Amino acid sequence: MHPFAYVAPSTVEEAVAVLDEHGDRARPLAGGTDLLVKARANVWELDAVVDIKNIPELMKLTVDSDGLTIGAGLPCYRVYENSEVAANYPCIVDGASIIGGTQIQSRAGLGGNLCNAAPSGDGIPPLIVHSAIAHISGPAGNRDIAVEDFCTGPSRTVLKKGELLVSISMPKPADNFGAAYTRFIPRNEMDIAVAGVAVSVVLDSSGKQFESARIALASVGPAPILASAAGDSLGGKAVSEESIASAAALARDAATPITDMRGTIEQRKQLVEVLTSRMVNQAVERARG
Numbered sequence: 001m002h003p004f005a006y007v008a009p010s011t012v013e014e015a016v017a018v019l020d021e022h023g024d025r026a027r028p029l030a031g032g033t034d035l036l037v038k039a040r041a042n043v044w045e046l047d048a049v050v051d052i053k054n055i056p057e058l059m060k061l062t063v064d065s066d067g068l069t070i071g072a073g074l075p076c077y078r079v080y081e082n083s084e085v086a087a088n089y090p091c092i093v094d095g096a097s098i099i100g101g102t103q104i105q106s107r108a109g110l111g112g113n114l115c116n117a118a119p120s121g122d123g124i125p126p127l128i129v130h131s132a133i134a135h136i137s138g139p140a141g142n143r144d145i146a147v148e149d150f151c152t153g154p155s156r157t158v159l160k161k162g163e164l165l166v167s168i169s170m171p172k173p174a175d176n177f178g179a180a181y182t183r184f185i186p187r188n189e190m191d192i193a194v195a196g197v198a199v200s201v202v203l204d205s206s207g208k209q210f211e212s213a214r215i216a217l218a219s220v221g222p223a224p225i226l227a228s229a230a231g232d233s234l235g236g237k238a239v240s241e242e243s244i245a246s247a248a249a250l251a252r253d254a255a256t257p258i259t260d261m262r263g264t265i266e267q268r269k270q271l272v273e274v275l276t277s278r279m280v281n282q283a284v285e286r287a288r289g
Contacts, residue, residue: 002042008051012058012137012166015050020139020162022048028164030058030073031107033100034116057166058111063088068130069169072111076123077102079110089170090286091179091198095126098183111165117151117223124151124224125198125216126181130170138163148216151223176203176211178287180279183218184271186262193219194263195271197251199279201234207288210234215247215276220255220268227254230276239284248276 009015019026026048027035038044052058058073063084070079076096079085086093092110099108099122113123114134124147132147139162147168150157159165173179183196196218202211213234217225230250237243257268 002039002045004039004046005048006051007048008054010054012055012164015052015055015164016137016139016162018048018050019164022046023161026050028052028073028115030109030112031075031104033104033108034112052164060167061085065172067169067171068092069167070110071167072115072165073109074111075107075109076105080105088173089130089179091126091129091181091200091283092170094181095123095198098122110168114147114150114168115157115159115165117153117155117157119151119154119221119223120193120196120219121151121224122181122183122193122196122218125196125218126179127168127170128216128224128226129179129181129198129200129214130173131214132168132170134165135167135169136163137166142166148224148226153222156223174202176205176207176287177201178203178283178285180282180286182275182279182282184275192262195219195255195257195268195275197272197275197279199231199276199283201280201283201287203239203284203287207284208239210237210239210243213247213280213283215251215280217251217255217272220257220272222256225254225256227251227276230254234280244277244280247280248273251276 058071060071062069079096080093110123127147179200181198183193185191198216201213213231215227215231252273255272
């Protein structure tokens with residue numbers, strides 16, 4: 001492993017200064033479940049590792065009348081063990097509770113899952129269907145970006161030189177809102193998704209008609225996908241097998257998978273269609289309480 005300096009700043013500004021000084025040869029350290037693996041394999045040659053766990057903004061979780069905010073360094077177990085998150089954001093729990101195993105979840109967080117930018121990242125589609133916003137600080141100041149635009153390809157993000165993901169926030173769910181995420185994996189745990197689908201819906205007061213929907217896909221493209229046409233197709237339609245099947249077919253069309261050791265293009269597209277149908281139905285169940 002290439003020798004590096006260990007830096008433990010206490011403010012965002014200090015962290016940004018170190019990241020800006022070293023550029024691609026510095027990385028933030030939160031859980032370290034990706035960083036340490038890549039550093040030991042010499043995928044990354046680092047001059048500095050910036051421990052962000054002493055920065056308060058990056059380790060906080062807030063649930064209030066405005067919504068949910070998750071610090072970029074907060075480990076997954078702090079998310080899914082929070083009773084308010086579990087009650088109001090079960091789709092976020094769906095994703096956070098299956099990232100690796102229990103030991104990984106005690107270290108790894110949704111912020112790291114997002115910055116790692118794996119197409120199969122289980123934490124990302126739930127954030128997308130919750131209309132989550134990534135809050136970034138850098139040498140040029142602060143900026144916000146929708147989570148669906150954050151990942152630009154495998155292990156690539158919109159982060160520029162010196163920039164740091166500080167937190168992720170999402171609005172308080174509307175009335176009659178429901179969301180759910182699932183994935184298909186060959187093994188029961190600690191596996192990488194062959195395909196994953198998250199869905200959120202808002203129903204009318206009767207619970208019989210869709211007002212709006214968002215559908216996001218994992219592991220079927222170079223980055224997580226917001227299947228806009230599929231979600232938009234449900235708006236204004238009755239909750240029915242026909243409308244759900246139509247949306248599922250559009251989600252299948254939005255998938256752009258490859259064939260690899262875990263599955264073929266056709267298999268993954270079929271999985272997207274099946275999982276979308278299931279998750280729309282589960283999101284409807286949750287929206288109806």
